[in-house]
Amino acid sequence: MAEHYASLGWSDLPNDPLIHILNLLELPEALAFRAVCPSWRSASKAAATTVPPRHTPWLVSLAADPLPGSKKSHKLWDPTVSSKFRNLVDEKTFKVSFPRGQATACCGASHGWLVVANELSDLVLYDPFTGVLVPLPPITSFSLCIEGVYGDKGNIVGYRFGSHGKTPCTDRVHGVDSLGMELYDKVVLSGSPSTGDTIALAIQLDGSRLSFARVGDGSWRHLSTIRGSNDSFADCVFHHGRFFVVTMEGILKSWDLSRLHMPKKKTIIAEDDGDFSDAITRYLVSAPWGHLLQVRVILDTDQENCVKVEIDRCDLKSRKMVALSPSKALRGLAVFLGQNSPSFLPISKFPELRPNCIYFTTPRLRNESTFGRQYNQWSGVKVYDLEKQTLEPAFPSGGGNYGIIYPSEVWFTPSLVHAEPVIHPCCYIELGIVITG
Template sequence: MAAWSDLTFDVLEYITSFLPLPDRYRFGAVCKNWRSVSKQRRHPPAPQLPWLVLEDAKETNKRKFYSLSEAKHYSLDVPELHGRYICGSSHGWLFVVDLKITGILINPFTRECYELPPLPAYNERINVTTLIEKVPDDYNGGPIGLTFEEIQPRYIFKAILSHDPKETSDFTAMILFGEMHESAFWRPGDSSWTVIDGPRGSMDDILYFKGNFYAVSPRNKIYVVDFEPEPKLRKVGPKIPLENGVESCGIQRYLIDFNGHMLLIERTYKTDEKARCITDGFIVIEPKLEQNCYNICYDIDGYALFLGRNACIHVDSCRLPKCKKNGIYFTHPNESLSPKKFGFHDLGVFDMTDKTMGTFYSVDVFFPCIDSPVWITPNPW
């Protein structure tokens, strides 16, 4: 039997394709030769569970991450994330903004990044008076003490990418921003964001699906983005009734590309004994755009979904036994300015099989007002 040190580069590289991210880093720490092998990506990476991006560590300013598969925290030194607000994640990249609403796309595992232009006429799209009124006076037992500049990053609701920037430079970033969750896009080389003309009212989520961007409104209406001749949202697909006639205040909607099928997921809320808004359950719907009809889904074929400010993720639980089959993992999605009052504690996993709610992280954890946890699929290659 050959010694490990005598294994060829190709064999070692093939072995690394079976390793999740932490083990791949450990593999690379063995020696200089193995380190160079660990940085290659000739084979598809091993399937892995998403990580949670948490807050800055006060002592070191390193960013905390939580590995779901290991139930373990890691602190990564990513200076570009310090003090910035995370608005979304997609293909292993984070969309982060500072207090001046200038943003970057960054891969926190490689620190590759793109600088993004400021949002167009951003302050003109926010009612400052209304915004300040939303800030509670009793935050953490005293005045919240936040300025308008500190508040406004929270009004970038979500951001996604069409493609992984490491695989192609021909990608598009799409965001929902402002009080009405307007949509805008940016491509490498553009000097500014282009706002997309759309119907009155906000959008709950956006999705890149089979070559097009889609959005869903609080009334379960689905829109496709037409880029030519002028960017606009155009309604498509069937009319999907609201659950119990409830509109946006009681339901949050998500769109996901689920193995080539579009799914619309309704997240319902209830008020607990402390008057906090917490997740009550999920309803999964498959809109059939071409047939102009829809189906209600009662399971997701043993997969698990990960919802939040990220581009929604699905993983095969059969290949990743440490996650719940037919489970919907969720993080706090709201724009609440008082997590102490309204609940960044709202993290959990919903079992679609028996309709029960469970936990995957301490319900007593408190996240600072600057950020809420965001799912990300590690992409260090």
């Protein structure tokens, strides 16, 4: 009997204690756990149905370190070799190596997927912890403003680019990886591609254009363009089966894209709210209690940080914005905003966070005349306290880069579900990665 017990190893542990261990791990450790052996992987599968995953926010920053074998600093438009994932709650930092060329720009984060532009400036959905990659339609399918330039072997060597959605009419050829930062402002998903049909909506060209595509399709479809106006699309969100889009002037519209060939548009608010001259940026937020909220970031030179944040509820029946009290707008929760789909976290489960606060990554600023360098306090990742009206660094020890034109960071909520994707088997690719602490 003694010899029998001596032969048992770590792989022979029963599922119950293994699941208990998994419940204590963050996602990088949990994925390392499932890679140990078949029995631990089996326990991980069982845990997915019995243990709710921790939705801890991670800050994804594209690498700014010199490339291997080079003394030059990494530039925003160079193909990324790695990214830094920083945990807000416990200040852990992981360096996640991407396959070279698979991430030159970060354009969004939604339902556990990063939306990145690759070395050809094509958009892809990427799970950085499992290496699963799902391509979106190529950049050349934006035929109204992008024209591919091909080499002798039929390969893409560059693009001609028509700004503001215009047909290219210039001899200038842009490098294949340079438009990844310039073309895409923000991309949101209607849901997780792991669970069914998913629509991607993209704000492009400094907010002048909207395009959409179904994951797995071969081309993007044009949805809307703002022409001959100082206005621009500021933010978009998927809420109650529709995409809602707000402009810098405060105009709010929605689109039902369930039938791709027949998009249904509805104008919710047709007139500006008078805040355009002072607006720094705007966000739309789908709250967990069912309301659609608008977050307005306004220049206020009476504040120490020159920033004031106000929150309105979008009353879809009366088609009006209803101002909310700063102390009640978020119902005691913390919200994470930026190029990601909004994420709410309860303070009861994450006591390290601050209630009624918004954690911002640097926005893609369009109204630079309003929020110029003389006023700009938004360097890095910030937390805004709605009640105190203060703007402070989110990481006490520092952290976060700052790009006034092209943001290089995004909040990301990972998920274990993507370890075994069930969608588009002919489209996705599994790529090896390296995670180091």
